[in-house]
Amino acid sequence: MNSAIILAGGRGKRMNSKVSKQYIDINGKPILYYTIKKFMDCDSIDNIVVVVPKDEIEYFEKEIVIKYDLKVDLIVAGGTERQDSVFNGLKAIKNADIVLIHDGARPFLSKELIEKGIELVKIHKSVAPGIMPKDTIKVKDENSFSKETLNRSSLVAVQTPQIFDYNLIFECHKKVKEDKAIVTDDTSVAELYGNKVFLYEGEYTNIKITTPEDLVLARYLAETNL
Numbered sequence: 155m156n157s158a159i160i161l162a163g164g165r166g167k168r169m170n171s172k173v174s175k176q177y178i179d180i181n182g183k184p185i186l187y188y189t190i191k192k193f194m195d196c197d198s199i200d201n202i203v204v205v206v207p208k209d210e211i212e213y214f215e216k217e218i219v220i221k222y223d224l225k226v227d228l229i230v231a232g233g234t235e236r237q238d239s240v241f242n243g244l245k246a247i248k249n250a251d252i253v254l255i256h257d258g259a260r261p262f263l264s265k266e267l268i269e270k271g272i273e274l275v276k277i278h279k280s281v282a283p284g285i286m287p288k289d290t291i292k293v294k295d296e297n298s299f300s301k302e303t304l305n306r307s308s309l310v311a312v313q314t315p316q317i318f319d320y321n322l323i324f325e326c327h328k329k330v331k332e333d334k335a336i337v338t339d340d341t342s343v344a345e346l347y348g349n350k351v352f353l354y355e356g357e358y359t360n361i362k363i364t365t366p367e368d369l370v371l372a373r374y375l376a377e378t379n380l
Contacts, residue, residue, distance in 0.1 A: 237331075237336075244323065280323070
């Protein structure tokens, strides 16, 4: 069974928005609608778990799931940090073989990206899509002077969904909880305990909506991508 965990805990501080960013309107529908719909429309996904802040569960169910007739199998309360929310989602899933962990604020991934990751994870157990940075990346010193230019061809900006053998990532998250470790994403969780993560080609349109500027591109993608 292939399960998708969609993390919808963003508060939208960088958006300067009164509502959580996943509920911001894009061409008549909230961001989270587009994200969930992508997984709903993918035949390779067997169930969908959405993790939201505890105080937003009722709103999410009424204003997103019911209003837009979305198929969500489980709604789970999030935790204090992202890693806590992921672990809550993992604990709620039963009988999964593969789990896809995705940012709710990345609504424009393709079905092909999902399906390719599912095929690759059967071989590698831990995979994630990523793109080569378009900009030159430099390392700066403590005085803000450039001290090194990195080779772009060896750099990857990692995206989601990050896809794993369920038992592998569950056990790794369990250890993170026990060890009180701090991680930034789920590939870091896997790597922390000696697992290699295979990186496959992501999509430049698989943007994470974070700032007001991102909304301009998001409105365009909503018109052309769906």
